[in-house]
Amino acid sequence: MTDIDTSQSGAVSDGNPGTPGTDLARHDGALPDRFENPGLPAHVHRAADDDPAAAKRAEKQVATLFGLSMLATLVFLVGYFAIRDEATFYLPGVGLAKTQNVVLGLSLGFALFFIGIGAVHWAKTLMSDEEIVEERHPQRSDDRARSAAVTTVLDGGTNAQLGRRPLILYSLGGAMGLFALPFVLQIAGSLGPVDGPEELKHTIWDLENNDGKPIRLMRDPEMTPIKLDEVTNGSVFHVMPETLQKYIDENHGVLEAKAKAAVILIRLDPNDIKVAKARDWGVDGVVAYSKICTHVGCAVGLYEQGTHHLLCPCHQSTFDLTEDCKVIFGPARRPLPQLKIQVDDAGYLVAPEGFHEPVGPSFWERKR
Template sequence: MSEKHITSSETAGRANGFENPGLEPHRPRMSDTDPRAAKRAEMQVVGLLVVSIVGAIGGVVGFFLFPAGESLGTLRLGNTALGLGLGLGLLGIGLAAVHWAKSLMNDTEQVEARHELASDERTRAAAVAGLEAGIKDANIARRPLLKGALASALALAPLPFVLPLIGNLTPDWDISRFARTAWRNKPAGSAGRRLATDPGDVPIRAADVTIGSVFHVIPHELGELEGEDEFLNEKAKAVVLLVRMDPADLNISPGREDWSYHGIVAYSKVCTHVGCPVALYEQNTKHLLCPCHQSTFDLANEARVIFGPAKRPLPQLPISVDDEGYLIATSDFHEPVGPSYWERLK
């Protein structure tokens, strides 16, 4: 059946002035000539579709079996199940469609006639003549001043569009604003700004932070400090996660010995990947997970990155306590908070 079709296509092609001297006789597929091969191919397509169905159902079951909100473990399992289910669901359909098309759909070949892409000689000559006539009419060859001015104008006109694009890619931004946060502002006469709950703005006593507890923290009285306009900007940079662990579990490098207080540590909540709030803390492993792209930071090891796309640890906020036992920040962060991008600009 196929050879007959090819013959007619060739004829049609030649009628349109198109010839394919390399056209070979069409070879029938196994499934065209052997009914058992066709049946086998059909069952393979059905099998691939079943893989897709099982994958999709498995993904949905996994999603409900491992609810995201319970722990990091269930979050990972739920995400893995969803990803595998979605992957198998799409892969099965894709492979089935390809296999179906290649082995079971009607096997016909079409030859499409195509005219030559280049214009004919007469059209090209007319275009060149028109261009030359335009140049001659403009009298530009006899006016070098005009020619120079036009060339300069054409060369300079795109600059207002291009320069800002280039400028925004160069490292000349004032990044110091990312390196400074509201923690640097100590109330007069105090050793540092108090750490306060977010929300609530209630100062936190070290004694209230039990092992394993987690506090979302902002600088105390940040609203009064920065004013309403700047409040949200400053809050976004200064947010901190406070946790307490057994001091024996903390690995502290030289120079940071007085940055924590009896196992209480404070780290920026702004992910060093692209800045999402990092807030999923798993007490057993002491890992902190960013929900956006799964970067995982080890709080027992100075928030080192142990998984994911983030490239540097979360900046640590040095803390201590004041005379009344409230936690205070003894200085600002020692490096810019947020995406590593800012750090590379330094």
């Protein structure tokens, strides 16, 4: 252990005999000079700084990288329109993958990658790399300093050689401009069905997926049928249609429909149900509703038996089961759609028809 001996003069000893103390404070308030300023290392010139031919090669390399970004973006745009949504292929280590998703993801990633690499190469080879040291100053600069900052920014454009390197300027503009198109395309063309709410009414619960016959309600994920006498008061079942696997097989592994078809099945005391339609569409207090929140589509799976409320865990939208899943709290603006159910001759719960209203978020209700 090292002993520290502090005297009134402010000297500190490191405990070694004969070692003078180091002044941590002086009477005049000045700090001691402990280290010499090492200064900046000698500036190393790059090939492009002294050789116009090297600078031209670097310019072409940067433009090539931006050109590759544009090419990747064009692949994204072509893939978006040309690849069928149902197309799939086997991806080692992943399994069955949608061709369009893979192509769009890789092309968009490469488009951004080449823009970034091009910008880095541009900065490393052509932009000014003179070392600058600036002393600390008060946070709020005076007007003269602010004006100088504006001048520095403008000088930065000059140092980047935008005026001298039009090939880089145009290729960067093309890469950045094209890179924005995939986002515009997705916003304009992919946020919701083209045909509006009518398309959202159609789910796997439609009887056409079962040759017009009622569809059994199946436990999810066990996919076993549910008898009426198995649903006790207050119990909750997460339900899928019996035709789920058949639909997926016939539509080349499309799983989006599974999300639309998710249903929650709950049994209440029939006397607690206040809406006649909700009571008539159920069986002895057993009711079935879409699990997809009408706000932004999260899964509504939290049930409070004491209050008969269904809660969405994402944004706390709350639905009252006794009033046909009326919204009583939160950002949702539309009740959960009810699925009409009956009991077949074997005692199993079945859906004699599909949803009568769109499931999921209600963005289509907004004025266009």
